[in-house]
Amino acid sequence: MPELRQNPATKEWVIIATERAKRPEEMGLGVANPPANEKERCPFCAGHERSTPNEIFSFRSFGTAPNTPGWWIRVIPNKFAALLPQGSPDRVELEGLFHYMNGVGEHEVLIESPEHTLTIATMPEKQVEEIFLAYRERYIALSQDPRFEMVIIFKNHGLAAGTSLRHPHSQIIAAPITPNHIRHRIEEAMRYFDDHGHCVYCDMIQKEKKLGDRIVAETENFIVLEPFASRSPFETMVIPKSHASTFDAIAPERCKELAYVMRLTLKKIYRSLNNPDYNYVIVSSPSHERSLEYYHWYIMILPRVTAVAGFELGSGIYINTVIPESAAKFLRETPFE
Amino acid sequence: MPELRQNPATKEWVIIATERAKRPEEMGLGVANPPANEKERCPFCAGHERSTPNEIFSFRSFGTAPNTPGWWIRVIPNKFAALLPQGSPDRVELEGLFHYMNGVGEHEVLIESPEHTLTIATMPEKQVEEIFLAYRERYIALSQDPRFEMVIIFKNHGLAAGTSLRHPHSQIIAAPITPNHIRHRIEEAMRYFDDHGHCVYCDMIQKEKKLGDRIVAETENFIVLEPFASRSPFETMVIPKSHASTFDAIAPERCKELAYVMRLTLKKIYRSLNNPDYNYVIVSSPSHERSLEYYHWYIMILPRVTAVAGFELGSGIYINTVIPESAAKFLRETPFE
Numbered sequence: 016m017p018e019l020r021q022n023p024a025t026k027e028w029v030i031i032a033t034e035r036a037k038r039p040e041e042m043g044l045g046v047a048n049p050p051a052n053e054k055e056r057c058p059f060c061a062g063h064e065r066s067t068p069n070e071i072f073s074f075r076s077f078g079t080a081p082n083t084p085g086w087w088i089r090v091i092p093n094k095f096a097a098l099l100p101q102g103s104p105d106r107v108e109l110e111g112l113f114h115y116m117n118g119v120g121e122h123e124v125l126i127e128s129p130e131h132t133l134t135i136a137t138m139p140e141k142q143v144e145e146i147f148l149a150y151r152e153r154y155i156a157l158s159q160d161p162r163f164e165m166v167i168i169f170k171n172h173g174l175a176a177g178t179s180l181r182h183p184h185s186q187i188i189a190a191p192i193t194p195n196h197i198r199h200r201i202e203e204a205m206r207y208f209d210d211h212g213h214c215v216y217c218d219m220i221q222k223e224k225k226l227g228d229r230i231v232a233e234t235e236n237f238i239v240l241e242p243f244a245s246r247s248p249f250e251t252m253v254i255p256k257s258h259a260s261t262f263d264a265i266a267p268e269r270c271k272e273l274a275y276v277m278r279l280t281l282k283k284i285y286r287s288l289n290n291p292d293y294n295y296v297i298v299s300s301p302s303h304e305r306s307l308e309y310y311h312w313y314i315m316i317l318p319r320v321t322a323v324a325g326f327e328l329g330s331g332i333y334i335n336t337v338i339p340e341s342a343a344k345f346l347r348e349t350p351f352e
Numbered sequence: 353m354p355e356l357r358q359n360p361a362t363k364e365w366v367i368i369a370t371e372r373a374k375r376p377e378e379m380g381l382g383v384a385n386p387p388a389n390e391k392e393r394c395p396f397c398a399g400h401e402r403s404t405p406n407e408i409f410s411f412r413s414f415g416t417a418p419n420t421p422g423w424w425i426r427v428i429p430n431k432f433a434a435l436l437p438q439g440s441p442d443r444v445e446l447e448g449l450f451h452y453m454n455g456v457g458e459h460e461v462l463i464e465s466p467e468h469t470l471t472i473a474t475m476p477e478k479q480v481e482e483i484f485l486a487y488r489e490r491y492i493a494l495s496q497d498p499r500f501e502m503v504i505i506f507k508n509h510g511l512a513a514g515t516s517l518r519h520p521h522s523q524i525i526a527a528p529i530t531p532n533h534i535r536h537r538i539e540e541a542m543r544y545f546d547d548h549g550h551c552v553y554c555d556m557i558q559k560e561k562k563l564g565d566r567i568v569a570e571t572e573n574f575i576v577l578e579p580f581a582s583r584s585p586f587e588t589m590v591i592p593k594s595h596a597s598t599f600d601a602i603a604p605e606r607c608k609e610l611a612y613v614m615r616l617t618l619k620k621i622y623r624s625l626n627n628p629d630y631n632y633v634i635v636s637s638p639s640h641e642r643s644l645e646y647y648h649w650y651i652m653i654l655p656r657v658t659a660v661a662g663f664e665l666g667s668g669i670y671i672n673t674v675i676p677e678s679a680a681k682f683l684r685e686t687p688f689e
Contacts, residue, residue, distance in 0.1 A: 177661025196668020331533020
């Protein structure tokens with residue numbers, strides 16, 4: 016069973032992932048490149064459904080059976096799950112100082128397409144819309160489990176971003192705790208609301224629209240920008256203009272527009288930075304803290320073009336070598352179609 | 353001039369490093385491997401003193417002139433400094449929301465040896481002692497400048513840890529702000545002190561000694577351990593047993609013992625994990641907040657054997673695939689000499 020452990024000095028939680036645990040002596044070997052016959056052995060490709068755990072959810076053609084071809088989006092439990100759904104998340108104290116609990120949660124993989132070599136930048140827009148509709152379905156389902164406090168939807172693209180599997184996929188983790196990292200963000204947003212009477216993210220959107228130089232793209236309901244204090248080159252925020260604190264507040268019919276802006280943004284990044292490794296995460300409030308007037312959901316995209324080094328790890332201050340306004344101008348001017 | 357910018361929503365600071373700024377179109381090229389004639393072109397090797405800015409500090413043979421050979425430790429300004437010493441750190445507000453200030457600070461490089469291919473694991477112990485004595489000198493000098501709030505001493509070893517220069521070196525940054533990341537750590541330590549009347553790190557040392565299974569090594573005045581909630585495989589803490597909140601509290605004569613434990617630890621990591629990329633950072637209180645009874649300095653070593661992925665970036669919860677007790681046992685059993 017995986018375990019959640021709390022750092023007694025900082026109160027931050029860590030997952031000790033025993034299901035994917037490696038022997039210490041395996042760690043010096045580095046990350047393997049994909050094998051030559053990558054595609055034949057890929058568990059996520061159409062026709063290989065039997066090499067994954069049974070599907071939890073899918074979009075598939077009428078009349079096709081689960082765990083057979085015919086799907087275009089497929090959600091399965093992660094075979095090497097960081098958290099497992101059995102049990103209850105009770106805390107245990109050791110020596111009056113160290114706290115831990117069972118690693119209770121969900122860890123799912125969302126296979127974004129039956130096609131091995133596609134990526135959001137190169138997929139049809141309709142497929143991207145279906146990915147976001149599927150995210151929304153899983154977010155709603157997992158946030159209803161009273162044991163889970165956070166539902167985190169994220170994507171790792173490429174080795175530097177933490178995946179060696181090329182087949183396009185995202186991951187969804189439901190965790191039984193709200194980490195300090197998120198608590199602090201919420202507290203800061205709350206303080207701003209108390210001082211000004213508005214959501215800080217709503218105010219940021221207004222000011223960024225007025226200034227204009229950090230905006231990459233804008234549609235009726237979304238804005239894409241390089242944040243004023245971007246932590247690394249091309250950190251990008253895709254943010255809904257209307258206020259809502261949880262991702263599932265998005266109406267299903269608006270997923271089409273979100274898919275359009277996400278594909279546009281990722282395509283510009285793909286083209287201008289030569290298909291860089293990247294992560295994206297849907298930032299949303301804890302799942303039981305709904306309709307917060309001071310918090311605002313958004314998608315953070317982080318191209319992994321520079322390494323996080325000792326200074327960042329020790330101080331939490333990031334050094335960014337690209338001026339956000341230059342990054343925004345560069346992406347604005349990158350052709351989309 | 354570099355610029356410090358504050359994220360209006362999280363209050364975290366970021367350095368926009370204009371001195372090392374790249375054009376956006378340069379970012380898609382990836383990190384270059386060292387050239388074949390690496391050593392001849394290395395600015396840090398003995399004999400190449402003229403290819404660096406003038407030295408700030410050195411340990412060198414009697415009678416040799418600054419910026420000529422004869423040194424065994426040399427501290428120089430970073431040629432591509434993230435912060436610059438001129439000016440004053442006044443804050444500016446933009447549109448009532450965005451705060452920034454001049455990037456005032458110091459950014460130094462400490463060249464750890466005249467020899468290009470050594471690393472702490474393979475250096476003579478005496479040389480490691482001199483490195484720590486030099487850290488201490490620079491820490492004291494920089495923490496006396498009233499403009500600087502944090503002095504951060506760190507090392508990047510290898511590409512994944514953020515350096516492409518093989519010549520052994522560390523860096524020292526003096527920053528004009530205390531980041532939220534550090535504030536939160538201090539607040540948690542303060543809360544523990546208020547609840548229990550002891551420093552949480554002092555208590556942790558006592559409990560870890562009692563339990564024993566996460567200890568890698570111990571000397572009279574230092575303990576080396578894999579923290580209970582290690583964030584990644586082989587995260588290692590080298591911590592002084594006696595209470596002190598700032599690094600410069602170390603007596604010069606105790607640097608010999610610290611050098612012994614650091615070299616022992618890094619040599620065990622070097623041997624057992626096949627010379628992995630790693631970072632270390634000296635964690636210390638803000639430089640004007642001295643003699644805190646609730647905070648405790650230590651050295652954090654982070655081998656970079658796994659990638660930080662979307663989940664960690666979005667949630668702040670790390671997934672660690674090696675059980676800290678197994679990592680400690682493995683390092684304990686790795687021969688040192």
